[in-house]
Amino acid sequence: MADLPDYVLDPNAVLKDENSSWRHGAPPDYTKTTTHEANSLPFLVENLVKNWEIEASFKTKLSDWRTIDEKVYTFSLNGGEKRTGHHMLEVGTYNALLSASQYYDPVKNDFDESHKSFKQMMPTFAWEVLEVYSGPPVVVFKWRHWGEMKNDYTGYNNSGEKVTVQAHGDPIDIQGLIVAKVNEKLQIENIDVWYDPMEMFNQIGKKNGCPFVKTT
Structure with missing residues (x-):
């Protein structure tokens, strides 16, 4: 295990x-919440993706991302258009993972606005690997993202309207799959995230049907 890169061990x-x-x-303040056996495949995969997410969200130069192969790296959502790391640097991880709806539109919320919307609503949005189905070079695994809606949600929707949803204090829990190709250094060459982008918003607006308030 000594020859493995630190971003899969830590x-x-x-x-x-x-x-x-x-x-x-x-750097942001992150804490580890996993219970996978040390050096197991789920442990290594979870660490790789957690470190990748940190770099994608908080490092401002693609050349500083150690978890990817910068020359070939691409990202896609649900088998859609492959985007470069520079695109994710520009729009942010939330916008790269969401689609336009009555609650939110990635085109109408920039990087900082997207992080403000979701990090204020859920101060803690934990992430973990549930199951790993195949190992390198093509890693396929099931993941879970969860938190608690402690504060109101605010964002701009696909009509350009400001949407506010009152906090209900209940959990927000979403799951999906990731298919990632890695090189011999376990750097990510491409990553495809599969999940329903509306699942989170359906849980945000679950009280009284769809209790959002639009303001200008």
């Missing part, structure tokens, strides 16, 4: 990259 590996350019001037 979920906080990239947080120690002091010389990288960070979006808010310093």
